[in-house]
Amino acid sequence: NAGVTQTPKFRILKIGQSMTLQCTQDMNHNYMYWYRQDPGMGLKLIYYSVGAGITDKGEVPNGYNVSRSTTEDFPLRLELAAPSQTSVYFCASTKAGFTEAFFGQGTRLTVV
Amino acid sequence: AQSVTQLDSHVSVSEGTPVLLRCNYSSSYSPSLFWYVQHPNKGLQLLLKYTSAATLVKGINGFEAEFKKSETSFHLTKPSAHMSDAAEYFCVVCTTSGTYKYIFGTGTRLKVLA
Numbered sequence: 001n002a003g004v005t006q007t008p009k010f011r012i013l014k015i016g017q018s019m020t021l022q023c024t025q026d027m028n029h030n031y032m033y034w035y036r037q038d039p040g041m042g043l044k045l046i047y048y049s050v051g052a053g054i055t056d057k058g059e060v061p062n063g064y065n066v067s068r069s070t071t072e073d074f075p076l077r078l079e080l081a082a083p084s085q086t087s088v089y090f091c092a093s094t095k096a097g098f099t100e101a102f103f104g105q106g107t108r109l110t111v112v
Numbered sequence: 113a114q115s116v117t118q119l120d121s122h123v124s125v126s127e128g129t130p131v132l133l134r135c136n137y138s139s140s141y142s143p144s145l146f147w148y149v150q151h152p153n154k155g156l157q158l159l160l161k162y163t164s165a166a167t168l169v170k171g172i173n174g175f176e177a178e179f180k181k182s183e184t185s186f187h188l189t190k191p192s193a194h195m196s197d198a199a200e201y202f203c204v205v206c207t208t209s210g211t212y213k214y215i216f217g218t219g220t221r222l223k224v225l226a
Contacts, residue, residue: 031212040121042202042216050211058213090155092214098144098163098206101214103156 002026006091006104013081013111021076021107023091031094032074033058033101034066036087043090049074081111114139114207116186118217126225131175131190133220135203138184144206145186146214147177151199159201162186173197198224 007022025032030051035043035058045058049068063085065077074093078085088108094101119134137143147159160171167179173196177188186203203217 033214035216040218042218045213045215048211048213056211092156094212094214097208097212100146100158100161101204103148105155 004091004093004102004104006089006107008107009105010108011110013078013109015081015083015111017081018077018079019081019109021078021089021091021109023074023076023104024072025074025091025093025102026072027093027095027102028071029093029095029102030071031096032068033092033094034064034074034076035090035092036060037090037106038087046076046089078109083111085109086111113209114143114205115215116145116203116205116217118201118203118220120220121218122221122223124223124225125193127195128192131188131193131197131222133188133201133203133222135186135188135217136184137186137203137205139205142181145177145179146204146206147171147175147186147188148202148204149199150202150219156202159188193222193224195224195226198222 004025033048034046037043044060047066049055091104092101115138117136145162148156160169162179170176200219207213
């Protein structure tokens with residue numbers, strides 16, 4: 001059972017480039033989340049999804065987009081990378097309602 | 113709005129001494145609370161969770177936390193620290209303002225001294 005898988009693990013982008021962070025889960029979870037982690041700030045919610053075809057903004061959505069075409073996959077898109085998007089990104093999933101959230105191993109992104 | 117506040121950004125203890133990591137929550141109704149641990153350059157692992165059952169919750173690796181409604185607290189403790197406990201710890205509340213979202217505290221970095 002793989003759980004939540006994120007790719008890539010590391011990436012360096014130049015300012016203005018775009019990329020997609022991939023996230024897939026094999027637990028048939030309805031809820032999926034994208035967080036970013038900056039030093040001393042904890043994790044901030046970027047976007048979340050309550051099921052295929054349904055997404056919504058979290059606390060810090062600017063500069064990002066998401067889609068959820070299947071239950072398993074929840075990719076995060078950066079269209080025009082900026083240095084402020086340098087961070088560690090975590091994808092998570094949960095079945096529903098106050099249960100444990102399972103996290104991927106993270107993607108460390110640097111924008112230069 | 114629901115939130116959590118971790119009262120210490122850094123905590124240092126000697127190996128073999130007790131650990132106390134403090135968390136206060138804000139919620140208009142009975143919350144679901146979690147503690148997660150993150151070892152350096154790793155993902156997040158669930159330590160324990162409170163979901164309105166027993167107020168004293170036992171987790172993995174000897175950690176436990178007590179839900180105190182009167183004090184709006186959910187402090188994490190361990191009787192005896194081990195070197196392998198050095199990590200960052202996050203207190204998390206699950207909200208239900210329309211959907212389920214996990215709100216993180218800013219984290220407490222635990223250092224264990226030999």
